[in-house]
Amino acid sequence: MLVNSEQNTPIVITTWDFVNSTITAWNILKQGGFSLDAIERGTSVCEEQQCDGTVGFGGSPDENGETTLDALIMDGRTMNVGAVGALRRIKSAASVARCVLEHTKHSILVGELATQFAEQMGFHEESLTTPDSKRIWLRWYYRNQCQPNFWMDVTPDPNKFCGPYSKLELRQRTDHWMPMKVDRHNHDTIGMVVIDRKGDVAAGTSTNGAKFKIPGRIGDSPIPGAGAYADNSVGGAAATGDGDIMLRFLPSFLAVEEMRRGKTPTQAARVAINRIATYYPDFIGAVIAVNIDGDYGAACHGLVDVPFPFVVQSITMDKYKVENVNCSWPLN
Secondary structure, three states, X not given: OOXXXXXXXXXXXXXXXXXXXXXXXXXXXXXXXXXXXXXXXXXXXXHHHOHHHOOOOOOOOOOOOOOEEEEEEEEOOOOEEEEEEEEEOOOOHHHHXXXXXXXXXXXXXXXXHHHHHHHHOOOOOOOOOOHHHHHHHHHHHHHXXXXXXXXXXXXXXXXXXXXXXXXXXXXXXOOOOOOOOOOHHHHOOEEEEEEOOOOOXXXXXXXXXXXXXXXXXXXXXXXXXXXXXXXXXXXXXXXXXXXXXXXXXXXXXXXXXXXXXXXXXXXXXXXXXXXXXXXXXXXXXXXXXXXXXXXXXXXXXXXXXXXXXXXXEEOOOOOOEEEEEOOXXXXX
C-alpha cells in the first residue's frame, strides 16, 4: 500500500483531457505497479477508445486512405527507448513499442517491417480502416479535391488538384510556403509521463499522425526527445501538436534539460514552446513536464483563446484533476 510522503509521487500526467488513460495508468501506480506498465496500458486505452479520432485505429487517414500509427515508450531508469513509426495493420502501437524496447537492441522500427516484427511478437494483423475513416478520406479526395494536403513546389498545383505529383524545376518554385492549418483534431497525440513509487520515470506517446499525411510520414511522437523524454535524475516531458515543426526542436528533451538546470516544470515547458514559436509563430502545440519531486507544469501555443487541458493524478490527490493552461505568447 502506498503511503504519503513529502514528494508528490507517484504521479501521472497526460496531454489533453484523456481522463480514462490517466485513470488506467494511476490504478497501476497506486497498486505499486511500475512506470513502464502504467505508460503502456494508459496509452493503450486511448488507442482502444480512439481518443479524439487522432489516437489509434480508424482515424487520420493518409493520402491513400490508410491509418498508420506511431508510438514511443522511454525508460528513464535505463535511458532505453522503444518506438514504432508508420506502423501498418496493427492496433496496439504502444505495446509494439514496448516490445521494441524490451526484445531488441534497436530503438525505432518503421513501416511494413515493423508490422512483421509485431507479428513475430504475437500481435494480430488487421485493418485499421473503419467506415468513419473511409468516409473522411472519400470526402477529402472526391469532394474537396485533396484539400488540404502537405505538398509544395510540385505539379499539378497541389492547392487545386490531387496527385500524383512531380517536382517543379528550381526556377518555377515559390519563394515561400504557408504551413497547413492544424488544430487539436488533426494533430492530437496522447503524451504521458509517469513516476512510480520507486522513483522510476517513464514517458510515452501514441498517435495516428497528421490527417491526410503523405504516406510514410512520421511526426514527433516516435522520436525520443521530441514526442517524449524521461530521465530518472530529472523527470520527464511529453509534447503534442504540429509534429513536423515540433520535432525539429526536441521540445521534450529541452524541457527536461531546463529542469536539470533548475527551472520549474512550467518554466521549462515555456522555454521549449518559446523556442519553437520564435521560428514558427503560427504553430500549434503544447508541452507537459514533471520533475522527480512530482512538481508539474505545462505550456502551449497557437490555440488562440482556447486553453490547453491536461490531466494529473498523484499520491496527494483523491481524484484526477483536469488542469488548463493559457496559450498566449510570448510566455514569460
